[in-house]
Amino acid sequence: MKSPDIIVKTENLTRQFGRFTAVNQVSIRINRGEIFGFLGANGAGKTTLIRMLCGLLKPSSGEATVAGLDIKRESEKIKQKIGYMSQHFSLYNDLTVKENIEFYAGIYGLNRKQIFQKQNEISKQLQMEPYLDSRTSDLPLGLKQRLALATALLHNPPILFLDEPTSGVDPRARRSFWELIYQKAAQGTTIFVTTHFIDESEYCHRLSIMDNGRMIAIDTPESMKKRYKKKSMQEVFGFLIREKGI
Amino acid sequence: MQRMLTMIRKEFRQIFRDRPMLVIIFIVPVIQLLIMSFAFTSEVKHISCLIVDFDNTPMSRDLIHSLHHTEQFDLTEMTTDIRQIDERMKRWQVQMALIIPPHFSRDLERHLNPQCQLIVDGVDGNTAGVALGYARGILSNFQEKWTAELTASSFHNDVHIIQMTERMLYNPDLRSQQFMVPGIVVILLTILPMMLSAMSLVKEKEVGTLEQLMVTPLKRYQLLSGKLIPFLLLSFFELFIVMSVGITVFKISMNGSYLLLACLALIYLMTTLGLGIFISTITHSQQQSMFVAWFSMIFLILMSGFFIPIENMPLLLQKLTYLNPMRYFMTIVRDIFQKGSSLRFLLKEAIPMTLFGLMIFTLSVFKFQKRVQ
Ligand SMILES: Nc1ncnc2c1ncn2[C@@H]1O[C@H](COP(=O)(O)OP(=O)(O)O)[C@@H](O)[C@H]1O
Ligand SMILES: [Mg+2]
Numbered sequence: 308m309k310s311p312d313i314i315v316k317t318e319n320l321t322r323q324f325g326r327f328t329a330v331n332q333v334s335i336r337i338n339r340g341e342i343f344g345f346l347g348a349n350g351a352g353k354t355t356l357i358r359m360l361c362g363l364l365k366p367s368s369g370e371a372t373v374a375g376l377d378i379k380r381e382s383e384k385i386k387q388k389i390g391y392m393s394q395h396f397s398l399y400n401d402l403t404v405k406e407n408i409e410f411y412a413g414i415y416g417l418n419r420k421q422i423f424q425k426q427n428e429i430s431k432q433l434q435m436e437p438y439l440d441s442r443t444s445d446l447p448l449g450l451k452q453r454l455a456l457a458t459a460l461l462h463n464p465p466i467l468f469l470d471e472p473t474s475g476v477d478p479r480a481r482r483s484f485w486e487l488i489y490q491k492a493a494q495g496t497t498i499f500v501t502t503h504f505i506d507e508s509e510y511c512h513r514l515s516i517m518d519n520g521r522m523i524a525i526d527t528p529e530s531m532k533k534r535y536k537k538k539s540m541q542e543v544f545g546f547l548i549r550e551k552g553i
Numbered sequence: 554m555q556r557m558l559t560m561i562r563k564e565f566r567q568i569f570r571d572r573p574m575l576v577i578i579f580i581v582p583v584i585q586l587l588i589m590s591f592a593f594t595s596e597v598k599h600i601s602c603l604i605v606d607f608d609n610t611p612m613s614r615d616l617i618h619s620l621h622h623t624e625q626f627d628l629t630e631m632t633t634d635i636r637q638i639d640e641r642m643k644r645w646q647v648q649m650a651l652i653i654p655p656h657f658s659r660d661l662e663r664h665l666n667p668q669c670q671l672i673v674d675g676v677d678g679n680t681a682g683v684a685l686g687y688a689r690g691i692l693s694n695f696q697e698k699w700t701a702e703l704t705a706s707s708f709h710n711d712v713h714i715i716q717m718t719e720r721m722l723y724n725p726d727l728r729s730q731q732f733m734v735p736g737i738v739v740i741l742l743t744i745l746p747m748m749l750s751a752m753s754l755v756k757e758k759e760v761g762t763l764e765q766l767m768v769t770p771l772k773r774y775q776l777l778s779g780k781l782i783p784f785l786l787l788s789f790f791e792l793f794i795v796m797s798v799g800i801t802v803f804k805i806s807m808n809g810s811y812l813l814l815a816c817l818a819l820i821y822l823m824t825t826l827g828l829g830i831f832i833s834t835i836t837h838s839q840q841q842s843m844f845v846a847w848f849s850m851i852f853l854i855l856m857s858g859f860f861i862p863i864e865n866m867p868l869l870l871q872k873l874t875y876l877n878p879m880r881y882f883m884t885i886v887r888d889i890f891q892k893g894s895s896l897r898f899l900l901k902e903a904i905p906m907t908l909f910g911l912m913i914f915t916l917s918v919f920k921f922q923k924r925v926q
Contacts, residue, residue, distance in 0.1 A: 361768045363925050383770070383923075391768040395761030401570045402563065413559030414769045 313406055314339045314466060314497050315360065322355050329355040331520035332369065337467075337499065337513075340494050344364035344511030345501040346544065352520040353501035354394055357470050360499070361391050374466060390459035394470040400444035404435065407443055408458060415462040428455045448482025456487055460496075467491065469500040473507065485510050508540050516547055523551040556771055560779020563853055564753070568783060571756075573839070574749060582791045585737045586798055600684045602626045603641055603650040607633060612658035616669075616695050620651070625687045638672055648674045649684050653702075662703060731806065734799040735886040736859045741795055741851060742788055742818055743825050743879060748846045749784045749831030754921075755842040758833065767923045777918060781826050789815070790823060808893030817885055817903060823910035824878045830917040853879040878913070881906035 315337040322330040330352040337343045345353050357471055358364040360373055362382025371378045374388040398407045405426055412422040430436050433453050438446055446454065452472060459467065469488075473481045485507070492498050500511065508514050508528060515525040524531060524547055535542045568574055602620065606613050620626050629647055630637075638650040652670040654660075660667035671688055673681045694882065757763035766776060799805045828849065836842040856870070857879040863871055874880045881902040888894040896903065 358925060363764065363923075364766055365924070382773075386768055386770045389768065391765070393761055393764050395764070397765035399563070399567065399762060400760070403565055406563070406566060410559060410563045411769070413562075414556055414771050415767070416556065416770070418555075547901055 312338050314375075315343075315371075315373050315499065317360075317371040317426065318345060318369055320356070320359060320371050321367050322352075322364065323367045324374070326518050330366075333517075333522050335515060335522070337497060340492060340495050342488065342498045342500065342510070342512045344508050344514040344518060345499070346503070346505065346508045346514060347501070347517035348503060349546075351517040353517060354470055355520075356517075357391075357468050357499070357501060361389060361468055362386060362464075368420060370510055381397055387462075388464055390462070392455050392459045392467075392469045392472050394474065396451060396455060398443050398451070398458060400442065402443060403440050404430075404443055404446070404454060405439050407454070409462070411458045412461050417461065425461060429454070433457060437480040447480075449476050449483065452476055452480070453487060456484070460491065464496070466497045466499065469498065471501055471503065473502065473504065481488040481507070505541050505544050508544075516544065517546055518551070523547055557775045557779050560771070560775060561782050561848070564783040568749075568787075569707065569755070571753075574752060577748055577752075578745070578787060578791070582741065582795050583740060585795060588733070588737065598624050599627050600625060600649055600687075601629045601647045603629055603638060603647040604631045605633060605635060605638065605650060605652045606631055607655040608653045608657035610658040612661065612699065613653045613801060616653065616692075617651075619691055619695055620688070623687070623691065625684070642672075642674050648681075649688065651688070657851075661699060664703075725870055728870075730785065731891065732887070734796070734805045735890045736883065737795060737799075739821075739857070739879060739883050739886050740854065740859070741791060742821055742882075743850060744846075745791060746781075746784050746789045746822055746825040747829045747832070747850065748827050748843065749787070750844050751832040751836070752839050753784075754780060754830065754833035755836055755839050759838055764925055767925070773918070773921065773923055776923075777830065781830075784826065784829075785819075785822055789818070789865060792818065803844075805890070807890055808890035810922040813899075814886065814889050815898055817882070817899070817906070820903070820907050821878070821882045821911050823914040824906070827910070827914035827917040830921050831913070834917070834920045853877055856880065857883045859883060875905070878906055878909040881909075 313336050315335070317331045317333055319334055320330060321328065321332055333356060335343075337432050345356070347353050355364065359378060360371060362378055362385050365379065373385050374389070376385045378385065388522050399410070402410065406505065408426050408429060408469050409422050412425050417425065426439070430439055433450065435446075435450060435454070438450070443451065443454070456469075456472065459469075473484050476484065481504075488498055488500070488510075502508065511528065513525070513527050514531065526534070531543050532538070535543050535546055537546060568578070604617055604620075606617065617628065617631075621628050623816045626649075629641075635652070636653075638647075641647045642650075650672040652672070654667055654669065657667045657669070669692065671685065673685055675681045682761060754763070757766070783887055796807070800807055829846070832842050832845050832849070855875045856874045858874070863874055863880070866874070885899050885906070892898075
């Protein structure tokens with residue numbers, strides 16, 4: 308049943324907290340190299356879903372594989388294959404930019420020389436030479452996010468999970484963040500990104516809309532607009548939540 | 554291995570940049586050293602004493618003289634005004650007063666049992682008790698001396714006076730530091746590892762970096778040893794400082810083997826570091842974890858025989874202390890310091906302590922999952 312092109316697959320994936328169902332029977336298939344978006348309001352269950360796929364949270368029921376590995380039994384192996392940027396800023400504020408890169412690179416098993424190369428590469432790519440030795444807490448927010456992205460990619464993972472990577476960032480910084488995402492996708496990385504910004508959903512190849520733990524739509528942004536005869540994703544989203552939401 | 558070293562290096566960098574943590578690291582031993590030097594001194598010296606002498610005879614002056622002749626009492630003043638006592642105690646000028654009644658010597662000569670009155674400031678109950686004990690001793694010596702003289706000079710009757718000689722083993726001059734330093738060593742090896750490991754793990758949980766670490770291939774043992782080894786090294790470093798100060802400045806004697814002490818301390822650290830991990834898994838903020846750590850520490854200390862000797866506890870509590878790993882380590886450290894005990898004599902404590910350590914550490918490590926709740 309394993310198709311080489313499907314890199315993330317879930318089957319009725321469900322997670323309950325007590326009697327509350329945060330993720331309700333979600334089934335998706337994500338192709339290699341896709342930018343797959345997850346759109347939903349706060350509390351829709353996006354983080355819970357992403358955490359299950361990263362092996363941070365056990366599902367209550369249902370199945371899922373990431374890079375062909377079972378999330379229940381092989382979660383430690385999955386960790387070699389994925390990059391993850393959580394919804395909280397995940398670098399150490401009290402370490403310098405260099406030290407953060409050194410730390411995460413060391414954790415991913417890179418050697419001294421590789422670490423040094425990565426530090427140079429990232430500082431060039433993000434134009435952050437002047438910041439290399441400053442505390443990470445002193446960086447502007449947009450730059451922090453791009454640095455966090457770069458560290459999540461230190462080990463060149465085939466799949467990247469981004470949980471609301473651009474929340475709290477101004478529109479210009481959001482745009483440069485998405486440029487990085489496109490670059491990475493062009494190199495063949497599969498990207499799974501959640502957002503509550505409806506305009507960002509247009510940037511995704513394919514999109515799924517979540518409400519109250521359920522997936523209420525899944526398609527390309529273009530087909531969604533066509534199918535529901537709406538001009539923008541904004542209208543599609545509003546319509547779907549009214550019609551299908553609980 | 555390289556991953557663990559990466560983790561350790563990062564941890565050390567962070568420790569020296571984290572103010573609350575630095576405060577604990579530096580303040581705890583300083584406070585302990587201060588405690589060592591004053592507060593807990595259970596030896597009582599130079600109690601200021603007011604004398605109200607209504608008798609004013611050679612015999613009463615001899616009594617005063619025998620008080621004056623000791624290290625324990627400082628005679629501040631003589632008076633015949635009883636109201637002075639209250640007044641001066643309220644002003645913290647005297648801690649004890651001795652009232653010698655009129656006709657004291659005449660009554661003593663006639664075997665009429667004259668009553669001297671001792672008034673002690675009870676605010677500091679410990680000092681008061683000790684002062685009273687000293688004064689009683691002096692008074693009874695005095696009485697012995699005079700009764701003997703008086704009896705000898707008049708007629709002979711069968712007064713048997715029991716003579717007691719005291720000999721204290723192991724801590725001959727009852728120097729409190731000799732007793733305190735081992736206790737302080739134990740407390741140091743409890744507070745530092747428990748608090749710091751709990752705080753630093755919870756901090757990462759609070760900030761969200763722990764979640765990030767959990768999606769890396771870093772193994773649980775690498776993550777935890779990277780976290781704990783720095784605190785283990787710091788604890789040993791501070792142990793070294795506190796002991797050096799104790800030995801060089803306070804002149805306590807260490808009669809046992811340093812190696813044995815270090816090995817047993819390492820075993821004890823399994824318990825305290827384990828408790829630190831455990832606390833981090835049940836709390837969600839640094840404040841919460843500090844609170845839980847303090848609370849458990851107070852409980853551990855109270856039940857360890859540090860303040861209250863275990864033999865003085867109600868039987869039920871005495872039995873409960875067997876569940877307290879600190880109790881065993883307290884005995885071990887005291888015995889090593891004072892009696893120079895070798896491992897053979899400490900097995901009775903070392904074995905249960907090791908079992909507790911293994912159990913607490915293993916359970917905590919299992920409770921610490923590479924998952925979010
Ligand atoms: N550990 C948890 N315990 C209980 N409820 C939780 C937990 N994590 C998330 N939830 C609940 O699940 C729902 C979905 O949360 P989440 O996945 O974080 O949503 P989103 O990321 O889409 O904002 C929320 O209502 C949240 O309160
Ligand atoms: Mg979320």
